[in-house]
Amino acid sequence: MKKRNISPTLSLIILSLILVFTSCKNEAKKTNNKEVAKTAYANDVIPFFDHWKLILGDGSNAGIINNFENKDYFYTTNDGTTNWVVFKSPNGGDTHGTSNNTRTELAQTKKWYPKTANDKLTATLKVMNVSATGDARVAASHSVVVGQIHSADKHENEPLKIFYKKFPGHTKGSVFWHYEINTAGDDNSGRWDYSTAVWGNDFSIVGTEANTSPEEPKEGIELGEAFSYEIEVKNGIMTLKFMSDGHETKTFTKNLIKSEYTTTADIPEQTKNLFVPIGQDGVEREEAYTGEGCFFKLGCYNQTNGKSPEVNKNWCSGAETHDGDIIKQYADGNYAEVWFKTGSISVSDNAVSNEGYFTKND
Template structure:
């Protein structure tokens, strides 16, 4: 082959290689632009909560404005319920301001999932698990009020009779502290028809329990040494079977804690059974009731999960345990969000197991929506 032919062949091969590379580049470009609408701008696909944790057929979603949006598949609301990514994982965000419209008879706002079925503790075989981190609790509130600067992140709720709560899982952190406390409550299922004398008993998981409060409105107790910081992950597992509730709490770098509570046989049936913590917190304000002997037997119960803000704007003179006197800006959500007067909880994983004996919980929503 002469020199001229060799040169022509080389040129042909180079041109062919360039065409092939350009073709691959264009193909990749077309793939990368597959989410465009002909404008050259990439369309960002919305990641819904149901993409992160696909279990929303088992729940109805209550928002921080008191509305019930039903099943939250392919749903978001940028004020209360949406997803975010922290650089490692997708999370579901639940937000609830200090003041606004509430659901049912509660004084507090919530963005929370409520189970669409109810189960009975004596025949239950039901479970809820979650991994989460609390990102914000209210910046204001009377430090002497036990519920101030707190949010409930998981519950068992009764759908019947007094609609009391055999379980509430709290996170609470005072302003200026790095670490907060995780604790859980059992609320008695008050004997008789008058539920005004009901009370909670609080058990510490990491840090303090509910009863540790400030000495005055703006003076805070000592920071817990073994507490959980904002943005620090922890997990809970709630299992109810044959009338017994078993709780497990885990977090990296913290001791795993387990607890057991009988939901069908009360330990608080006489005045003498009222524990010292309750004598300190609730008895002075007239909440000194006793519990039904069979506790929550025969009542349909259901799980809740999300951000149930425990801080509100009501005066502590009304109830020194639950009325926080916090800033609400007259219910203006944007103002509350701008200066930290809200609760925000992120969930990374969660699961629910529903027993075969569970039945529709629609009656609860009919009463409370």
């Protein structure tokens, strides 16, 4: 067969076409990568924000926050494959209501009553940071609350708080949940929490010295490791489910309308060790949270603060706050940060407006 020669002009045209095609292909690839990395508003990532008002880490109420961001406390990011909603809160700053702790947290706009409830909250998240400082002997140090049920009425106590806690120097942290008694009578100073471990330890495991961490939990969750929770309250019973790849799924139930802590003899040993020595030795009303409007919370409620442990050895961490300067706190790790990937909320027909809670606390 006779070999055909390609003219220099034709070769140049072919080479040019190849270069143009390759360039277009690379440009399309760059564009696609850019689209993957592009972030959006929080309501584009998790479309459920009509049900919430957002409390920011400076104590302000941002209201219903569709198409909203605040680069200090609440925004979206991408981890290379997935968009996440970021909640961030320093150790020190202005707080919401009567709390000693800062929070960037959603609060449900409606409240429901445990006895007639059929309400549910789910979330998938990962904790990215807890405070670098804090007295290790204080149970709340180095922890953050990522989900709650809160009462809107009377004492405004909390039948549920879901914690993540990791000590400095540890790779793994603990996930645990709290039930706070709805204290009998008008004096709420005797209230206390009971803590239940999910993965790792419960709230009561603390260091022996201010800068000495306890033993690292063997079955804990690392920073940046995703886990999910489901909270359902139906006909007075709270059911909790916790899930994470590589960890045992855990389920718990708690009666919210009939107390198991109505006498001094009912106070559990954990409470006797943690709370009774500081005068928090109350008992619960027999009907627990019956008749009180309750609502969900979700986000980053930083449990580490700058108050002296001498005020309260369970809740006052003595951590670094740089006098409320968030730039300095964020620079040296004195903050909590939680990323949420998914979330859903189911609200029963019996739910009513929760505006009274915000009026009292904003």
